[in-house]
Amino acid sequence: METLTPVFDVAAIRQDFPILNQTIHGKPLVYFDNAATSQKPLPVIQALNEYYRSYNANIHRGIHTLAEKATAQYEATRETVRQFINAAYREEIIFTRGSTEAINLVAATFGRQNVQAGDEVIISTMEHHSNIVPWQMLCEEKGATLKVIPITDEGEIILEEYEKLLSERTKVVALVYVSNSLGTINPVKEVIDLAHKYGAKVLLDGAQATVHLDIDVQALDCDFYVLSSHKMYGPTGVGALYGKRELLEAMPPYQGGGEMIKEVSFEKTTYNELPYKFEAGTPNIADTVAFKAAIDYINKIGKSVIAEYEHELLAYGTEALSQIEGLRIIGQAREKISVISFVIKGIHHQDVGIILDTQGIAVRTGHHCTQPMMHRFGIPGTSRASFAMYNTKEEIDRLVQGLHKVKKMFA
Amino acid sequence: MTINEIQDEIVEEFSLFEDWADKYEYIIDVGKKLPPLPAQYKTEENIIKGCQSQVWLHASLNSEGKVIFEGDSDAIIVRGLIGLLIRVLSNQKPEDIAKANIYFIDKVGMSGHLAQTRSNGLASMVKQMKLYGLAYQVKQEVK
Incomplete structure (x- = not known):
């Protein structure tokens, strides 16, 4: 056999x-610079080429054939990303420019709404600047405090010290799943479970992790998860934010513009439903479409x-x-x-x-x-x-x- | 020697090297031989911050009215590049430094070879040195 x-x-x-x-x-x-960005396989390059050669059109709302095809392909990537990280619903996947924008989105919407003066945000010593600065900006604006989980000489976070930092004041724990400069895989499940005991929400920076590890956001029970296509053999300029649906629904929009609205008048605008509420303007359609080819390639191997x-x-x-x-x-x-x-x-x-x-x-x-x-x-x-x-x-x-x-x- | 004569001399020297490994050997050698900048000049004021390595640059005017540059870096290849720039621009008149056209970097192929980040650092070093030249020139004119 x-x-x-x-x-x-x-x-x-x-x-x-x-x-x-x-x-x-x-x-x-x-x-050997793959943690910065990985190279792209032929199917990704072909998908980009194919998009511009045969069905480039603005997505959603278009009633002509090309617009429908582009929309279908764009949404197919959303479904592929959903499966890849095992999110429960497709509308929990928001396309962004990458992990950095996804973290900024959460800090600027969920953060502004839920972090107030005297509250605390916890990050770790091994965070990438993109998972430090947005929280620092938020804390400065709100009069909140940024707390930092220390690490050992081997490059592992110290869980006991993390536990000591947690309290009812903790509103967000933002942690890198895999460190870009050390390679450390953090014990994120423990971190998440502990945070939830105090009612804090957890954002995982999956920029490095997503291409290497099996990701299951439901099993992890993380509240937010961010990833970048270009570190996963996909194109640059596209990434995704996963958020639990009830959280995303309660969050205010990030940027205003087309696509994210339901109805606009000069008196009042009502916002579109998820995921479009967070996707203002014409997105990076070509790269998003080709991102699917990258995930398919990983899955195939x-x-x-x-x-x-x-x-x-x-x-x-x-x-x-x-x-x-x-x-x-x-x-x-x-x-x-x-x-x-x-x-x-x-x-x-x-x-x-x-x-x-x-x-x-x-x-x-x-x-x-x-x-x-x-x-x-x-x-x-x-x-x-x-x-x-x-x-x-x-x-x-x-x-x-x-x-x-x-x-x-x-x- | 004038600034351009020294530049031409460096271009000539580099033309003898067959590949970049040799060119780097040479630059590293210049870097190793560059005298370290005295600690009192390694100040925040004299620092040119780069993403990769730090550069310190100190300028003074000698009794002949010429600008003396001293520099340092924590990375050897950058030290070598500083050494080459010092060879070209140090001990020259302020006005000559201020109006100097630095072409040897391009001519030896360094700007094309060095990654953008590195040649940027080099560019800001040249800019800083020319600014010193201009500052001393203005100072002398005021006197």
């Missing part, structure tokens, strides 16, 4: 990503198979990089996705990045938009290699060779 276990064929997968097939400074490209392979890369990379003298991995949490952040003694991360680039290896260097966390570790920044499904062990070997060269040049 034939088994139906999907076979993971990285060589075949690489064929689907045309961008990988190029040389940088005469060397085959090694793309199989998320668990991808996760298994990426974990293999993480283990291999961690082992190989640990052998390099003077190299220290920042972020050694027990639960990690395929991200390795590191510093090399005596060598600035910018120098590491420039010399790796001359060898065709793309890593990210700097503070990764997590400056408070870099302060926590007492470093200005790191070099970060983040792996995706199309990366290989041979490429990790290239990175190791590259780092030896870096060490030699700066010795």
Whole structure:
């Protein structure tokens, strides 16, 4: 009998990503900057092309054929995203420009409505700036206080300290599911359950997590969840906010304009129903349509198979990089996705990045938009290699060779 | 030597290198040899903030009325770039610095090679140095 276990064929997968097939400074490209943005497979590129070539039209309200097709495709992405994170209802999926806009939307609507003077918002030390600044702005405006969950030297949040921060004053807990600079997978279920005991609502920043982990917003019972297409092999400029329906319904609109209204007069405007209430103006139709192709691609290969392979890369990379003298991995949490952040003694991360680039290896260097966390570790920044499904062990070997060269040049 | 003569000299030197690895070896070497900026000049005032690395730039006028630049960075390649800029613009008259056309960066292919973020940092360094030149020029004219 034939088994139906999907076979993971990285060589075949690489064929689907045309961008990988190029040389940088005469060397085959090694793309290890996937946590910043992942590359796009052919079906995504084709979907974009197809949209503009054959059915570009403004969505909703149009009665002609192209408008109907565009609307159907746009809404099909909504349904695909809903399934991908297992939301209960399609209207719980609001399209945004990305995770950042989704967090800003929640802070500006739910936050303004529910956080008042004396209230508290809890975030963690390892948040991306996009999950710090919107809450800081809200707290400043309202006279509320921002509290921060501390982390260990390994890069894990300290749950006992988190518990101490919680109180009846806590209105929102905003936590990154997976850290972009450490790779840590946070114990979000525990965080959510504890927050709910105090009546606080929880927003999960799923920008990194969504492409790597199985996401089930109902099982997690999170109140809000945000994600970005471009970190999931999809186009840039589109993402989504998930919110529990009753919360979204009670929230005021974010931006005013077309699409989000039911009826407008100069005296009074009534708002459209979910999800359109939060989607003012003509959205990014093309990229949203192509986003579906990215999720379909992930589903076709199989998320668990991808996760298994990426974990293999993480283990291999961690082992190989640990052998390099003077190299220290920042972020050694027990639960990690395929991200390795590191510093090399005596060598600035910018120098590491420039010399790796001359060898065709793309890593990210700097503070990764997590400056408070870099302060926590007492470093200005790191070099970060983040792996995706199309990366290989041979490429990790290239990175190791590259780092030896870096060490030699700066010795 | 004039600013342009020094620039041409650097362009000439770089033309000897075959690839970017060699060019970087050279820049790193300049960076390693650049004397560190005395601690008292590593102030908030002298900092040019970049996303990746920090740059300090200090200027003073010597007895011959020429501007002396000193600089530093926490990253070596950037130190090397500072070293090259100092070689071109330090010990020159304020008015010459203020009106200088810095072309060697383009000519050695650095602006094309260095990523936008890095060449931006370089651009703000050049701008800052020219501003110093202008400031000293105005100061001398007032006198």
